[in-house]
Amino acid sequence: MAAVRETTDVLVIGAGVAGLACARDVADAGLRVRVVEASDEVGGRMRSDRVEGFVVDRGFQVVNTSYPQLRRRLVLKDLRLRPFTPGVLVHTPTGRLRFSDPTRRPRSLPDLLPGRLAGPRDLAALAALSARDLLAPLRSLKRLPDTTTRTALADAGISDALVERFLRPFLSGVFLEDDLATSSRFFHLVWRSMLRGTLCLPADGVGAVPRALAAALPTGTVRLETPVERLTPGGALTADGRELPARAVVVAAGPRSVTGLLPGVDVPAYRVVTTYYHAAPRSPLGEPTLLVDTRRRFLNTCVLSDVVPGHAPPGHALIATSVLGPDTEGRENGLRAALAEAYGTGTEGWHLLTVRTVQEALPVMTPPQPLSRTTRVSPGRYVCGDHRATGSVQGAMASGARAAREVLRDLRP
Secondary structure (H helix, E strand, O other): OOEOOOOEEEEEEOOOHHHHHHHHHHHHOOOOEEEEOOOOOOOOOOOEEEEOOEEEEOOOOOEEOOOHHHHHHOOHHHHOEEEOOOEEEEEEOOEEEEEEOOOOOHHHHHHHOOOOOOOHHHHHHHHHHHHHHHHOOHHHHHOOOOOEHHHHHHHOOOOHHHHHHHHHHHHHHHHOOOOOOOEHHHHHHHHHHHHHOOEEEEOOOOOHHHHHHHHOOOOOOEEOOOOEEEEEOOEEEEOOOOEEEEEEEEEOOOHHHHHHHOOOOOOOOEEEEEEEEEEEOOOOOOOOOEEEEOOOOOOEEEEHHHHOHHHOOOOOEEEEEEEEOOOOOOHHHHHHHHHHHHHOOOOOOOEEEEEEEEEEEEEOOOOOOOOEOOOEEEOOEEEOOHHHEOOOHHHHHHHHHHHHHHHHHHHOO
8 A cells, every 4th residue: 555655634535626725724824734635637526627618517506796706706707797687588388577686787678567477465575585586684694584485485475377387487496396495595695696696607618617616726736537545543544545645535526426535524414416418500599597397397498609709600500408306217308399399499300419318416414403513523524515615516515614724623732
């Protein structure tokens, strides 16, 4: 067994956004840090690939400009963010409806006239809920009673009709579950972030975010293609027998790796989502807007090349459509029929570019849902990731930041 002689203060296992955020804070505090990653690129589930000249993310993902961790760590303009329309198109059996934020898109105000998407009482109730989530101190939202999102919407005076017509189809794509059983605390934080920020895609795909985080670390900090077999009393042992000595070890890998390296650590169940990427001769929509379906035959669909033209080669369009669960035989055929109806165009000429199933896309967050949990497992052992906080990019990075704080507190009391 070959031993690596140099000892580091902190070893971070996993180069997703949680691990990279942790490493950055540890390095900024003046400690020696090393990050090891099993795969050939940083990012974990937040990665982008090129397929036949198209930019394809590993599942449909967006960047929200209001995330505090993102704004603190990166210069957003360097990501060359391209915004989605501040609104959602809703496909219904009687036609397409638009829900937009009139404060950002005044010309969309007629879309919110009573009788189109909702009645006056529903619009007033949704406006009151939105105003509170937008303007209230963050700590007051975190202290709200934690129920299901469905119950919270009912308590806010929002009718089942509006829930079924807009909120359930839209939020199903956010929570990756269609019963609205997700924690209402998480819902309020998500709704607040959407009201305060803009949903965007980086010009080079979402993988640009972890690449930028890694680039901010000292040269040589990250080692790719270095899977860890097990933890040792003095650090960790790689799959090829190399010993990595460290005073503290932070496990920031995926949920299955966490349970393998740290037996007994509680990891929640995860939602599974599959995204189908179709190439078409032209855009079936012509605007950078998310489209959802009241019949919930898919979570959401959008023309990515309408958001970022460079995601598709010239003369082509890239459409991403996500569904709950895994890919199954014949599912894409049924999805094509639903997309033809939703977009109002034929899909026979669409080419199925690739299918991406993410087994651990988002942790199950039913109430009561803690918004943050300690990362300490035992002396010198820590764990971070979206399963230790709210399941989002913001939550993952916040968990990494908390791990760094706790490591620093323990190593430098």
